[in-house]
Amino acid sequence: MTDPRVSRLADVVVNYSTGVKEGDVVLIQGPELAEPLIVEIVKATVAAGALPHVRASVQGVDEAYLAAAGDEQLDHLPPYSLEEMEAIDARIAIIGAWNTRELSGIDPGKLARRSAAAQPLMGRFLERSAAGELRWCVTAYPCDAFAQDADMSIDAYADFVYRAGWLHLDDPVEAWRSYAGKLRALADKMAQVKTLRVVAEDTDLTVGIDGRSWVASQGLRNFPDGEIFTGPLETETEGEVRFSFPAVMGGREVQDVRLRFEEGKVVHSEAAAGGDYLEQMLRMDEGASILGEFAIGTNYMVTEFTRQILFDEKIGGTCHMALGAGYPDTGSLNRSGLHWDMVCDLRSGGEIHADGEVVYRDGAFLPSFFAEELVVPAA
Amino acid sequence: MRDPRLTTLADLLCRYSLEVGEGDTVLIDGPALAQPLFVEIVRKVTELGGHPMVRPRLERAQAAFLADASDEQLRTVTKLDRIEVEAPTRALSVWGQRNNRFLSGIDPDRQAIRSAATRELFERFFEREARGEVRWCGTAFPCDAAAQEAGMSLTEWEDFVYSAGHLEDPDPIAFWRAQSERQEGIAKRLEQVRQLRIVGEDTDLTIDVSDRRWMNADGHQNFPDGEVYTSPIEAATQGHIAFSLDAPYNGNDVAGVRLWFEQGKVVREEATKGRRFLSQMLDMDEGARYLGEVAFGMNEEIRTGTRDTLFDEKIGGTCHVALGMAFPEAGGSNRSGLHWDMVCDLRSGGEVHADGEVIYRDGQFL
Numbered sequence: 169m170t171d172p173r174v175s176r177l178a179d180v181v182v183n184y185s186t187g188v189k190e191g192d193v194v195l196i197q198g199p200e201l202a203e204p205l206i207v208e209i210v211k212a213t214v215a216a217g218a219l220p221h222v223r224a225s226v227q228g229v230d231e232a233y234l235a236a237a238g239d240e241q242l243d244h245l246p247p248y249s250l251e252e253m254e255a256i257d258a259r260i261a262i263i264g265a266w267n268t269r270e271l272s273g274i275d276p277g278k279l280a281r282r283s284a285a286a287q288p289l290m291g292r293f294l295e296r297s298a299a300g301e302l303r304w305c306v307t308a309y310p311c312d313a314f315a316q317d318a319d320m321s322i323d324a325y326a327d328f329v330y331r332a333g334w335l336h337l338d339d340p341v342e343a344w345r346s347y348a349g350k351l352r353a354l355a356d357k358m359a360q361v362k363t364l365r366v367v368a369e370d371t372d373l374t375v376g377i378d379g380r381s382w383v384a385s386q387g388l389r390n391f392p393d394g395e396i397f398t399g400p401l402e403t404e405t406e407g408e409v410r411f412s413f414p415a416v417m418g419g420r421e422v423q424d425v426r427l428r429f430e431e432g433k434v435v436h437s438e439a440a441a442g443g444d445y446l447e448q449m450l451r452m453d454e455g456a457s458i459l460g461e462f463a464i465g466t467n468y469m470v471t472e473f474t475r476q477i478l479f480d481e482k483i484g485g486t487c488h489m490a491l492g493a494g495y496p497d498t499g500s501l502n503r504s505g506l507h508w509d510m511v512c513d514l515r516s517g518g519e520i521h522a523d524g525e526v527v528y529r530d531g532a533f534l535p536s537f538f539a540e541e542l543v544v545p546a547a
Numbered sequence: 548m549r550d551p552r553l554t555t556l557a558d559l560l561c562r563y564s565l566e567v568g569e570g571d572t573v574l575i576d577g578p579a580l581a582q583p584l585f586v587e588i589v590r591k592v593t594e595l596g597g598h599p600m601v602r603p604r605l606e607r608a609q610a611a612f613l614a615d616a617s618d619e620q621l622r623t624v625t626k627l628d629r630i631e632v633e634a635p636t637r638a639l640s641v642w643g644q645r646n647n648r649f650l651s652g653i654d655p656d657r658q659a660i661r662s663a664a665t666r667e668l669f670e671r672f673f674e675r676e677a678r679g680e681v682r683w684c685g686t687a688f689p690c691d692a693a694a695q696e697a698g699m700s701l702t703e704w705e706d707f708v709y710s711a712g713h714l715e716d717p718d719p720i721a722f723w724r725a726q727s728e729r730q731e732g733i734a735k736r737l738e739q740v741r742q743l744r745i746v747g748e749d750t751d752l753t754i755d756v757s758d759r760r761w762m763n764a765d766g767h768q769n770f771p772d773g774e775v776y777t778s779p780i781e782a783a784t785q786g787h788i789a790f791s792l793d794a795p796y797n798g799n800d801v802a803g804v805r806l807w808f809e810q811g812k813v814v815r816e817e818a819t820k821g822r823r824f825l826s827q828m829l830d831m832d833e834g835a836r837y838l839g840e841v842a843f844g845m846n847e848e849i850r851t852g853t854r855d856t857l858f859d860e861k862i863g864g865t866c867h868v869a870l871g872m873a874f875p876e877a878g879g880s881n882r883s884g885l886h887w888d889m890v891c892d893l894r895s896g897g898e899v900h901a902d903g904e905v906i907y908r909d910g911q912f913l
Contacts, residue, residue: 193625200579210608214615221627222608226582229589236593248634255626
């Protein structure tokens with residue numbers, strides 16, 4: 169029997185996140201192991217009167233391809249992939265893995281080459297998305313590989329994933345809609361701020377955001393969700409930050425990252441482990457040592473660090489910032505091949521100052537700045 | 548541990564059956580459970596300079612769509628469906644199921660609506676294939692559902708499947724080249740024939756094959772393989788035929804089928820099992836009651852029915868006919884969303900007459 173939370177997740181991503189409607193062509197992507205969720209998403213899509221297309225992946229194919237592929241193949245973007253992207257009205261992508269280190273034996277240069285070849289596809293995808301022609305959502309299916317990275321059993325991890333999406337509630341869509349209104353009000357409030365200062369252990373960082381927009385991540389393009397984010401002014405980040413959680417990327421992990429910024433750029437970096445990799449990434453291109461994103465995690469049902477950024481960046485009571493590419497819809501001008509989110513816990517003694525006034529302390533906004541309750545009631 | 552026969556199979560499919568070359572777009576379409584074969588094919592295709600287009604299917608997702616979709620949804624073919632027909636220059640269909648009754652809860656009428664809707668895709672693909680724009684091959688991935696159906700353990704079934712493909716021969720490709728020559732001789736002989744008469748138990752069927760081309764199925768379009776086939780003159784089939792082997796179709800149990808033809812068309816059908824489904828399929832469209840194929844199985848490694856058409860139709864000493872879609876490359880013009888093969892064992896007393904002369908008896912060409 170299907171876990172009822174799986175059907176609820178499908179209902180939310182189809183009817184709330186992507187708002188699937190009659191006649192829509194919906195691409196559903198995910199690993200074979202997410203079959204229970206894929207089936208429920210197909211059912212919800214069909215019930216909405218739309219046309220589902222399932223694109224499942226199977227273990228080992230990507231590795232076999234990448235291991236054997238030459239430059240000509242990696243550079244090849246099949247024309248049909250653009251045609252497909254133009255033909256869809258919505259895309260629901262499910263993340264999940266058999267082994268999060270599956271590509272550890274593959275030269276990272278090959279991965280970069282393939283990503284570079286896919287840039288026109290990604291660019292057009294984002295264009296259609298910005299024009300409102302294509303709605304999309306990234307969600308996750310609980311799997312052993314992710315559970316293992318989170319130091320949890322699969323059952324505990326499944327509880328974690330579904331609670332993060334508030335799927336333990338009878339009507340999660342209603343909860344997300346109500347939360348979305350509050351989150352937008354918070355984003356509007358933040359848009360008035362010119363300068364943010366984050367103060368925590370070994371952290372005193374000033375981030376200029378005057379004139380930049382804030383986006384409320386309310387469960388549409390990511391699910392679970394819950395954050396507000398902006399794109400900092402490129403030359404105005406100053407000071408030091410220490411990230412409480414390991415910085416994870418491409419199956420690698422850098423411990424205890426510390427960065428010092430001057431005039432927007434990282435001028436010094438150190439880490440307890442993985443420092444070489446951090447340095448290498450920071451030197452990838454011009455934009456890699458500049459912040460592309462500053463964000464505050466506002467999902468208070470996500471409390472643990474699990475090494476999956478979809479969840480980690482939403483932990484209620486944390487802030488995160490990304491080195492590299494920013495989101496144009498925030499006003500960010502930073503461009504880079506990198507987008508590396510790093511999370512800083514503010515729950516014990518952390519503070520955020522907005523134009524000199526303390527607005528956030530110990531992981532929550534002060535009622536003097538934002539009075540609405542962002543915490544979801546337990547069922 | 549990887550079964551080395553799977554690597555051999557991938558090599559044979561890519562180099563012999565599909566002749567994958569640099570720049571080919573190779574569609575690999577099959578059930579997700581064929582994951583080990585997907586991996587081997589993708590590796591081989593990529594080594595040969597091709598671009599894999601991987602489409603693993605989930606049968607539960609397919610069933611969910613068929614179960615819940617409205618008629619309009621069932622009838623809609625999208626751009627994404629068309630791309631899978633238009634984009635590949637090579638296409639491999641992998642057959643296998645977790646449970647080959649996965650559609651048993653779905654009303655056959657709904658399946659027929661969907662099949663009729665996707666017929667344009669099927670036809671367009673055949674057209675591209677006939678023009679030489681795409682090469683296609685279908686193969687089996689040994690799975691428990693097929694093993695169970697055949698009354699074997701998975702290990703026995705794997706041995707059966709791989710030996711039917713001669714994959715344990717020192718040089719499987721050499722075997723298939725030799726088999727191809729043997730079959731070519733038979734096909735040449737049949738090409739001189741105008742009228743075939745098949746006589747067996749409860750069977751006396753006359754089929755006109757004048758000026759139709761006999762195709763040599765030598766491991767290029769099916770693997771394992773071993774048959775010669777053509778598409779009959781559409782309006783000429785007369786008489787009746789009883790199929791001694793079970794005739795399952797899309798996971799539906801059908802057995803003991805008997806058909807009566809007049810001027811090419813099935814005018815009466817009986818079955819000891821699945822009669823209703825049989826009639827529903829035959830009423831799918833105009834072409835479903837006409838023969839699209841007549842053929843002789845010639846794979847001597849396959850001796851018994853397995854309830855899997857890919858194998859049963861190749862049993863050395865049998866003939867089969869298919870209702871529905873014909874092969875344009877053989878000169879056939881029948882069009883249908885159906886292509887349903889049914890096998891008749893000729894090894895005990897069966898005869899085939901060619902323009903009045905007995906050319907085949909007890910499962911052997913004379």
